[in-house]
Amino acid sequence: MNLHRLLLKRQAEGRPVRVAVIGAGKFGSMFLHQAPRTPGLHVLGIADLSIPNARAALARIHWPPEAGAAADAATAARSGATWLTEDSLALIADPLVEVVVEATGDPAAGLVHARHAIRHGKHVVMVNVEADVLAGPLLAREAAAAGVVYSMAYGDQPALVAELVDTIRTGGFSIVAAGKGTKYLPAYHASTPETVWDFYGLTAEQARQGAMNPRMFNSFLDGTKSGIEMAAIANATGLAPPEDGLAFPPAGTSRLPDLLRPQNEGGILARKGVVEVVSSLTRDGAEIPDNLRWGVYVVFEGDTGYARRCFAEYGVATDSTGRYAALWRPYHFIGLELGVSVASAALRREPTGVAESWAxxxxxxxxxxxxxxxxxxxxxxxxxxxxxxxxxxxxxxxxxxxxxxxxxxxxxxxxxxxxxxxxxxxxxxxxxxxxxxxxxxxxxxxxxxxxxxxx
CATH class of the missing domain: 3.90.1210.10 (Antifreeze-like/N-acetylneuraminic acid synthase C-terminal domain)
Incomplete structure (x- = not known):
């Protein structure tokens, strides 16, 4: 619990952690909003395929126009401003850059950017979960060999689940299930960019006014994003995915420990130690009052009578037997929390979650x-x-x-x-x-x- 102190130290020394952000979309913009408010961080450069689009994104987050006026990285470092460029590879390779945030959302481009960063001795915070699931274990191995950090992005659900899993395991407990919540019905798998707004209860015009990307929202809805994120969590924690895919059982927080326990003990799991996503809707479409649509959870086991008595004494949410317990976080802040990963990589040289196997x-x-x-x-x-x-x-x-x-x-x-x-x-x-x-x-x-x- 010392990242803020370490950032203040870098600030006082006049050598902030210098960051290159690749992709000024939604996630990148959320980080960019918070970065100037975080002592010890300096966004040295932003690379985007469209500088006008990047400037529009910066305007939406109230970024001062003069702050994006640097002509190159060296000028940005001297002035405290930010270099805007379409040349992502040049920005990544600049010797002044310490941490690269890959936030393009394009899996193939993400792998190219990450490898380029690792070759140039930069830490990589991989917002691009799609790229991580494609080849994260290989990137992690290459980063370790190069002496740099390759990390999941804190604020996104995979890193938050990995943190919960690590916390519980460090306390000596075994994981039964871990994952997140989402809005899900089986019919959503057939959704297309043309039908997605009907499922969200929006008109196409309302979505356009909100600058909502139909493909992105469709990935959230049709189960793809959940599948990608659970694969990333499994690869980072060693937890197993279900043999034939996620079940998306309807569940609120009160049902987590009863539902996510082995089948022979009244639950739905074929085995212990798995990833799963719970739906915020019952199968008839009704919203579950204590749903976990925006959050993450872990279910773990108290394998002794003493541990189970402690659960009861301190109000821990458990199943009917008291053996299985749940811990959850109801929200995640997406890019607003990403600075935790940047600081952890640069100052502790530790990832906030990393692919350790191809599970x-x-x-x-x-x-x-x-x-x-x-x-x-x-x-x-x-x-x-x-x-x-x-x-x-x-x-x-x-x-x-x-x-x-x-x-x-x-x-x-x-x-x-x-x-x-x-x-x-x-x-x-x-x-x-x-x-x-x-x-x-x-x-x-x-x-x-x-x-x-x-x-």
Whole structure:
């Protein structure tokens, strides 16, 4: 509990932690809003594909116009201003940058940026969970070999779940289940960018006025984002994904320890030590009063009578037997909390969660019957959604990860509800970030699992 003190020390020494932010979208903007309010942090540069869009984002968060006026990194360092550039690789490589925040949301680009940062001796905070699930264990190994930190993004749910898991394990308890809440119904898996606002109770015009991205919101709704995040948590904690994907059981906080316990003890779990997402809605669409839609949780076990008596004495939420207990956090602050990861990487040289094994994958499932020659439209689109399954199963089936199910053509038909495999695809075109991502993916498939874990 000393990050703030360490930041104050860097501030007093006149050498703030200098940060490069890649991508000025929603998550990046939330961090940028807080960074000037955090002593000891300096956003040295922001890279975005569109400088006008980046300036518009900065205006929305009340960033002073003069603060984004630096012509290069050196000028930014001297003046305390920020360099805006479209050249992400140049910004990352600049010797004045200490920490790189990758917040593009593009999985292939995220892998390129992270590797570039690691090669140049920079710590990486990977907001881009899609990229982390594609090849996070490989990036973590490369970062460790280079003597830098590769980290999940605090404020996002995977890092917060990893923190809860670590806290409970450090206290000597075993994890039964961990995950997050979301709004879910089975029908949501078929949602498209054209239908998504109906599910949210919004008109297309209301969404446009709110600058809401239909693909992003569709990924939240159709289960893909949940699948990606649970895969990231499994890879960081060693918890297991369900064999055939998340169940999304309806549950409020009061039901967590009763529901998320083994089947032979009255719960729904096939085994202990898993990731799962709970729905804020009952299957008939009614909202659960004590739902965890915005939060994270962990269910753990008191394996002695003494521990269970302590749970009862201190009001810990438990199941009916008193054996299984739950701890949760009802909200997460997204990019507003990201400074914790930046400071932890730079000042403690510790990640706020990191992929330690390839335990889980998020694979593409057909939303409708797909035809030969069609181009897959990826995460948040109208053609596929992402399901979290064990990595061993994904490897055995040759599954296409959701992060690479974009802009590739089908060689044969895929039935609705079927998993898309590499054998279903036409040969890939060589070159570009997507090719680099495929090569990283192939390298990770070839790594022994015990080697991945030795970070």
């Amino acid at each position: 889980a994958d998020c694979v593409a499932i057909a939303k409708r019957a797909l035809k030969p020659g069609e181009l897959l439209d990826g995460e948040g689109g109208a053609m596929v959604w992402g399901k979290c399954i064990p990595a061993a199963r994904s490897r055995a089936l040759g599954a296409v990860p959701i992060g690479l199910a974009h802009g590739v053509a089908l060689a044969r038909a895929v039935p609705q509800g079927a998993l898309v495999t590499e054998a279903d695809l036409q040969p890939h075109q060589a070159g570009g970030a997507a090719q680099a991502a495929r090569e990283m993916r192939a390298a990770m498939r070839g790594m022994a699992m015990d080697t991945i874990g030795e970070l």
